[in-house]
Amino acid sequence: MxxxxxxxxxxxxxxxxxxxxxxxxxxxxxxxxxxxxxxxxxxxxxxxxxxxxxxxxxxxxxxxxxxxxxxxxxxxxxxYPDRPSLFGGAGGRAMARFMNAWGDIAVVGGIFPMIIADIPNNLAAEDADYFRTSREARFGKRLEEVMASRDQAVTGFRKSLEPLRQTLKTQAFIGGDAPDYADYIVFGGFQWARVVSPFLLLEESDSIHAWRERLLDAFDGLARKSPGHPV
Amino acid sequence: MxxxxxxxxxxxxxxxxxxxxxxxxxxxxxxxxxxxxxxxxxxxxxxxxxxxxxxxxxxxxxxxxxxxxxxxxxxxxxxYPDRPSLFGGAGGRAMARFMNAWGDIAVVGGIFPMIIADIPNNLAAEDADYFRTSREARFGKRLEEVMASRDQAVTGFRKSLEPLRQTLKTQAFIGGDAPDYADYIVFGGFQWARVVSPFLLLEESDSIHAWRERLLDAFDGLARKSPGHPV
CATH class of the missing domain: 3.40.30.10 (Glutaredoxin)
Structure with missing residues (x-):
């Protein structure tokens, strides 16, 4: 093992x-x-x-x-079936496939344009060149142009998270009382942003902000201990 | 019982x-x-x-x-715990809370403006009046105005379903090989539209169209047997 x-x-x-x-x-x-x-x-x-x-x-x-x-x-x-389940059963595993797609599209896809030009600051010259060239080809414009409207874009991003906000009205995590893989799918996007960019994605009053705090604290602060910007 | x-x-x-x-x-x-x-x-x-x-x-x-x-x-x-599970375990039940919110916002909320002025055609005068008055107050405009841009709006609606489309690339239902409550959450919105409006929400080539067909056929055609428009 x-x-x-x-x-x-x-x-x-x-x-x-x-x-x-x-x-x-x-x-x-x-x-x-x-x-x-x-x-x-x-x-x-x-x-x-x-x-x-x-x-x-x-x-x-x-x-x-x-x-x-x-x-x-x-x-x-x-x-590792004898260890805590990531999905909480077959239904959770199947639905997590949907969560994975929502996490990719709404969360990772939603965040990317808002932090894209901050990413090269974290990379060595060779990697920064690769990142800029490949991503500028994908977006058809300079990274700085993609990111220029982030102060407006963040409003739409926050709105797009409404299904998560609704969920958190009645439970602490997508997984229920405790987090499971559905939470990690979504959290991964926020942690990515925290590590590479100073841009504030969430308002402090947002229940999603509190949910992210709980996940930053999870596992003895695993994610919070990893270097990142204040969120 | x-x-x-x-x-x-x-x-x-x-x-x-x-x-x-x-x-x-x-x-x-x-x-x-x-x-x-x-x-x-x-x-x-x-x-x-x-x-x-x-x-x-x-x-x-x-x-x-x-x-x-x-x-x-x-x-x-x-x-009825001894009958087929709606959630497939505790994880599925917790995640279905998110699916419920996504179904409310993206599916029901996305469809509503595109069928709203068709709904009164299905109602008796008194109910049609109630529906029109209450919903026009909510949207701040006439039902026909809300619905006027549906030929354009449907493009955004179809795009908003991308997480479901991605899910269906690797499994037949949100619930996996067979449908569960996560599917019924989303399907309810499509069946609602089918019953009250002739507007075509999905392209025939869309994998979500095929998924909807499977749910129309489920339980010996329960939903398909209920009167509705061609979809």
Whole structure:
């Protein structure tokens, strides 16, 4: 049971920032597992290609490689069934697939344009060049132009989180009284932003702000102890 | 075990149309239960006030009244634990709270402006007046004005369903291989639209269209047999 996890970092190897890697970090902690972190940078394609992936997270469990945060969560749930469940049953696992898509689209997709030009500040020159070139091609404009309207965009982003806000009216976590993988899916996006950008995504009065605080405190402050900006 | 369900109807008592009542109808079928339908119209406030509610669905189980589709689903799950589960475990039940909010906001809230002026066509004069007056006050404009841009609005609505579309890439239902309450939450909105409006919400090539077909066929065609427009 020797786990290793490739995690996206920039100049600071102690500052992993990928939203997907954070989903996995939180999932590992939920299962009471630890993994040796292997810092990985955008331009180190060969290191993960050796394990059949183009991206991180990639988790190694002995000789076996598992790529993609969703696949890793399922692998952990199946491989460690006696430890706390990430999904709370078959229905939760199936619905978490939807949460994963909502997290990708509404949360990661919603946050990205608001922090995109802050990201290169965390990267070494070679990685910053790669990031800028590939993302500017994707958006068809300069990173700074993508991010220019974030003070307006954040209003729409906060509104798009309304289903989560409604959920938190009657329960502390998406997973109910305690967090589960559905929470980590969404939290990963917020932790990513916290690590790389000073931009304030949430108002302090927002119940989602309080939910994020609870997750920053989870597992003895695992996420809060990781370097980041004030949120 | 004598169940009765107040269901919103218009001029045709055999044509229940509330998205929330349809969530309950599907949940009852999932549990293999039948309930005597009590047709209820917008202006019949006294009939449900007698059971402590202002709205439908209200379900009566003998002397006990349960109001609100979410409360009813939980009541059914707890009261009939030996029948097929609506949530597939505690994690599914917790996450379904989020699905319920997403269904309310993205699906019911997204569909409403696109079918709003069609709804009075299904109502008797008194109910149509009530509906028009109350909803025009809510939107601050005439129903026809709210609905005027639906040919454009439907594009944004279809886009907003992307998390569901992504989910259906790897599983047949939000509940996994078979539908569960998470599916009925979302489906209720589509069935509501189908019953009251000829407006086409989905393109035939959309995987969500195929998912809706499967739910129209579920439980021996329960939803498809209910009168509605072609979809």
């Amino acid at each position: 020797s786990l290793k996890l490739f995690e996206l970092v920039g100049t600071d190897a102690e500052r992993p920032f990928s939203p997907y890697c954070w989903r996995t970090r939180m999932a590992l902690a939920h299962k009471g597992l630890t993994a040796e972190s292997i810092p990985w940078r955008f331009t180190e394609k060969a290191a993960v290609a050796a394990h059949g992936s183009e991206k991180v997270p990639v988790m190694l469990d002995g000789d076996r490689a598992v790529a993609d945060s969703w696949a890793i969560a399922n692998y952990l749930e199946d491989s | 004598s169940l009765k369900l107040f269901e919103l109807v218009g001029t045709d008592a055999e044509r229940p149309f509330s998205p929330y009542c349809w969530r309950t109808r599907m949940a009852l079928a999932h549990k293999g239960l039948t309930a005597e339908s009590i047709p209820w119209r917008f202006t019949e406030k006294a009939a449900v006030a007698a059971h402590g509610s202002e709205k439908v669905p209200v379900m009566l189980d003998g002397d006990r009244a349960v109001a609100d589709s979410w409360a009813i689903a939980n009541y059914l799950e707890d009261s």
